[in-house]
Amino acid sequence: MELRQLEYFVTVAEEGSFTRAAEKVHVAQPGVSAQIRRLEREFGQELLDRSGRSVRLTEVGTAVLPYARAALAAVAGARLAVDELTGLVRxxxxxxxxxxxxxxxxxxxxxxxxxxxxxxxxxxxxxxxxxxxxxxxxxxxxxxxxxxxxxxxxxxxxxVTDEAITAAVAVDHELARHHEITLDDLRDRSLICLPPGSGIRSHLDSACARAGFTAKVAFEAGHPLALAQLAARGLGIAILPDSVARNQEGLHPLAIVKPRLRGxxxxxxxxxxxxxxxxxxxxxxxxxxxxxxxxxx
CATH class of the missing domain: 3.40.190.10 (Periplasmic binding protein-like II)
Known part of the structure; x- marks a missing residue:
């Protein structure tokens, strides 16, 4: 029994796929399959059910899996102990x-x-x-x-960074004559935001919830520069890091007040x-x- 066989077995069990497991361990799929077959021959039992579209553990495989994980963890722990004693970092x-x-x-x-x-x-x-x-x-x-x-x-x-969250509109937008906007003024406006789960969006959603409304998000994009470009073309109000809002051509920044938001x-x-x-x-x-x-x- 070899450690790599246990590693491949655990990875296939976790991924539910020989293909994904092979990609994860950086070995060709036939090599992963062959090593697990050798492990199964050593046990005299099949560990994986290959009959369906996804690979599943057999009853024997389910019993073996925690011991395989424990063996790999023990070896990793031994290596770490040696590394710490010798000052080697790897x-x-x-x-x-x-x-x-x-x-x-x-x-x-x-x-x-x-x-x-x-x-x-x-x-x-x-x-x-x-x-x-x-x-x-x-x-x-x-x-x-x-x-x-x-x-x-x-x-x-x-x-590592701490800056205001700022609104931004196109330079010819009706709000471009102002320098500030309250959070409540954003209530019924079309907003351009990062997706849910991102830091700025979480701050905005939480602040809006405390104010008693849900932000009206018309456009979402995963990068602040994409939000800035959409706002510069008049598609709504972008909610951006202050450094982005104030340094993009075609954008007019609006400080968000009452309350001020920071990210x-x-x-x-x-x-x-x-x-x-x-x-x-x-x-x-x-x-x-x-x-x-x-x-x-």
């Missing part, structure tokens, strides 16, 4: 980021790679709520997210701390290089 770190932000995350990851070339780095893009959930369940070690006005107790974070981007990680030496090394580098020393627990 392994894998998984990082997430929101779709658009002003944080020099590529620079941080490049410096980390130079310092620790043996560590594999993966980067995932998504909305703040999805990334936060991935931090909690261990799929990510760290992420650039917006955590809202009341950060959850199970995530610690380092504030914070943070470098976040689980409150119980990163699990691996590699992840802890990345966090230490982030603390030194992301610009602000105030870590909020």
């Amino acid at each position: 392994g894998h770190v998984a990082v997430g980021m929101v779709t658009s932000h002003g944080v020099d995350l590529p620079g941080l990851l490049a410096r980390f790679h130079r310092d620790h070339p043996a560590v594999e780095i993966t980067l995932t893009e998504g909305n703040s709520d999805v990334l936060a959930a991935s931090l909690r369940d261990g799929r990510l070690d760290a992420a650039i997210v917006s955590l809202g006005t009341a950060p959850p107790a199970d995530l610690d974070h380092l504030v 914070k981007l943070v470098f976040a990680w689980r409150a119980d701390g990163p699990a691996s030496p590699a992840a802890r090394a990345l966090l230490a580098l982030a603390r030194r290089t992301l610009g602000k020393e105030d870590v909020i627990d």
Whole structure:
């Protein structure tokens, strides 16, 4: 019995597909299938039911799965113990980021790679709520997210940007003669926003709910610059980071008042701390290089 056979078996069980499992472990599908067949021959029982459209565990496979996971975890733990004793940092770190932000995350990851070339780095893009959930369940070690006005107790974070949330309209829009707009004035206006789950959208939706209405969102896009372009063409009022609203040709910014809204981007990680030496090394580098020393627990 080989560790790679257990790894392939666990991955197929989790993915429900030989194809997706092969992609995840970076091995050709026939190689994954062959190794699992050898594992099954060693047990003398089939571990996977291949008769349907998706791969499912047999009764024997269901019984074996927790032991396979425990064996892989034990080996990983032994390697980490050796790494910590020898000062060697290797392994894998998984990082997430929101779709658009002003944080020099590529620079941080490049410096980390130079310092620790043996560590594999993966980067995932998504909305703040999805990334936060991935931090909690261990799929990510760290992420650039917006955590809202009341950060959850199970995530610690380092504030990296903090700016106003601003409305913006085309320069020939009827509101372009103003410099401010109240939240209530947005009640029946067509808004152009980031999708639900993004940091700015969460701030806007929460503020509107407290004011007793639901934002009338006419257009959604995943990048602030796309929102700015839609607003510049007269399609509505874009809700943007202040730095974007004030630096796009064809846009007139409107400060949102009563109440004023702010959005914070943070470098976040689980409150119980990163699990691996590699992840802890990345966090230490982030603390030194992301610009602000105030870590909020």
